[in-house]
Amino acid sequence: MSKSFKQLSYEERIQIESFKLQGFSLRKIAKILGRSPNTIALEFKKRKCKGVYLSVKAQRKAYWKRYLSKRDCMKIALDSYLTGVVFEKLKIGWSPERISGYLKVNQGLGISTKAIYKFVYSRCLERYLFWHKNHKRSGRKRYSKSIRSDRHFIEERPVLNGSGHLEVDFIVSSLSSWCLLVIVDRYTRYTWIKRIKNRKHATLTRVFKETLKDMVIKSITTDNDIAFLKWKQLEKSLKTKIYFCHPYHSWEKGLVENTNRWIRTWIPKRKDIRKVSDEEVREIEKFLNTVPRKVIGFRTASELLLREVKRHEVS
Numbered sequence: 001m002s003k004s005f006k007q008l009s010y011e012e013r014i015q016i017e018s019f020k021l022q023g024f025s026l027r028k029i030a031k032i033l034g035r036s037p038n039t040i041a042l043e044f045k046k047r048k049c050k051g052v053y054l055s056v057k058a059q060r061k062a063y064w065k066r067y068l069s070k071r072d073c074m075k076i077a078l079d080s081y082l083t084g085v086v087f088e089k090l091k092i093g094w095s096p097e098r099i100s101g102y103l104k105v106n107q108g109l110g111i112s113t114k115a116i117y118k119f120v121y122s123r124c125l126e127r128y129l130f131w132h133k134n135h136k137r138s139g140r141k142r143y144s145k146s147i148r149s150d151r152h153f154i155e156e157r158p159v160l161n162g163s164g165h166l167e168v169d170f171i172v173s174s175l176s177s178w179c180l181l182v183i184v185d186r187y188t189r190y191t192w193i194k195r196i197k198n199r200k201h202a203t204l205t206r207v208f209k210e211t212l213k214d215m216v217i218k219s220i221t222t223d224n225d226i227a228f229l230k231w232k233q234l235e236k237s238l239k240t241k242i243y244f245c246h247p248y249h250s251w252e253k254g255l256v257e258n259t260n261r262w263i264r265t266w267i268p269k270r271k272d273i274r275k276v277s278d279e280e281v282r283e284i285e286k287f288l289n290t291v292p293r294k295v296i297g298f299r300t301a302s303e304l305l306l307r308e309v310k311r312h313e314v315s
Contacts, residue, residue: 015029026040096129169223178272181207219241221253223244262288
């Protein structure tokens, strides 16, 4: 059973100061007080004042640290503007971490992720948290089978150097042949979602060319879907290389897999994709490309892609 940590009391701090003046070592002080040597060492490191440990000042420092920590966690509830912003962003699917990063980068407001979570739980807003709504256990694990050796596998994939390196996957429906082709740029995180009638080679080639006509495609990463049986012809058409995950290792293209999980919050598995409107698809695409992301410094995928386009124009 794990022991809960108990804060040092003022009486203990008085003893620590006294023992230190008597020349006791940190380990001896810890043994007398029944504390960990690390606790005593950390106390000296954090609570010294101009290199000297004084119990009164150490107690005051500890008190203000705890007071400020509690006050910071209540910042949102005490500020109507922050309450409005946080509630608005939660409703459109932003995570507390994204909201915190957005407020810091775009508005210069230092609101921690912890403070936002505390606000969420104190106001019973957990229903807006993505992973709270979409927590599912993984399915049965399967083992790999042999695949044609002339394919390029993911370990051969080139180093990520700017936009143009794509991960590709499908979201399918058991009710019709219609599906969603999901393309994500690994560098900018920009996402394209295309609703297509089938996964035939001719359809894929046409959609890729129409969607990515203004982009230099440096690589494509996908799984061993039957749609890519004619991958060599697709490579020639798009003038790029296609790299495959190992069989049943879909996590190797984790970026597009995670994107699919987000898309599934709008389009659940039992929904016929044929009945999904193009307007719905555009709304999902807009959300994914305009939500701030921690991995790109809380900028949006749209911002980063635009910057990449301008950089290529200049060069």
